[in-house]
Amino acid sequence: MSVLDVRDVSIIYRVGDFKDIGLKDWVVKKLKKQYVAESFYADKHITFSLERGDMLGIIGSNGAGKSTLLKAISGIMRPSEGEVICNSNVVALLELGSGFDGELTVKENTFLRGALLGYTRKFMLDKYQEIIEFAELQEFEDRPFKHLSSGMKSRLAFSIASFVQPEILILDEVMAVGDGGFRRKSEEKTREIIAGGATTILVSHDLEQIRSMCSKILWIHKGEQITFGDQTQEICDDYQAFLDGVLSLEAVKEKYSR
DSSP: OEEEEEEEEEEEEEEESHHHHHHHHHHHHHHTTOOOEEEEEEEEEEEEEEETTOEEEEEOOTTSSHHHHHHHHTTSSOOSEEEEEEOSOEEEESSTTTTOOTTSBHHHHHHHHHHHTTOOHHHHHHHHHHHHHHTTOGGGTTSBGGGSOHHHHHHHHHHHHHHSOOSEEEEESGGGSSOHHHHHHHHHHHHHHHHTTOEEEEEOSOHHHHHHHOSEEEEEETTEEEEEESOHHHHHHHHHHHHTTSSOHHHHHHHHTO
């Protein structure tokens, strides 16, 4: 039984010359019917489903629409077309600095993020020491969050998300930040979460990470779904061949349309 269904989801952005001409000229152009607005698909007809315990890797070049799709799945954005069906508790790490206050301490921010995720103060008190130790930030508990490096911020964000028992965990390039030791630790923690029955979605440019961790894979190119399936190794091989210029996109589409 699927825990997440993405059905024919498209996300359309409308763009025009408003920011270039200013409000007054825009009103005049609208009245004269001279205002030009264009639409483009950030994601176009994306369809897949995940079951409990699946780990999905999403691959694609920059600008493919990966992060936009994650925002629709996590409920931050509403699809322009299609639907996302999800009745599970979703924890999304899309932007490492979001949900934090730079002026508050690391400890205060830990409780703040927990509250934003819907967890009680008692739960966070019980989990706080585990969270801060996993993030390796014991010496920084009382320092302002803004003094942390990007790697430290990512460690704290990942640690909070992984200890609040999500049913669906979404990671957007989060495990790519930090030193090798923390990357290995975060991968092990992710496997623990999956073993506990959680469904995980990982966006990463690290193909080896995708190969070693993911049971399913979704390839998006310029908003278009190239393929989705459980042939993780084969699809990663084809994606690498595409990046190397050995395999054309047309050949890939033909292969997976059979």
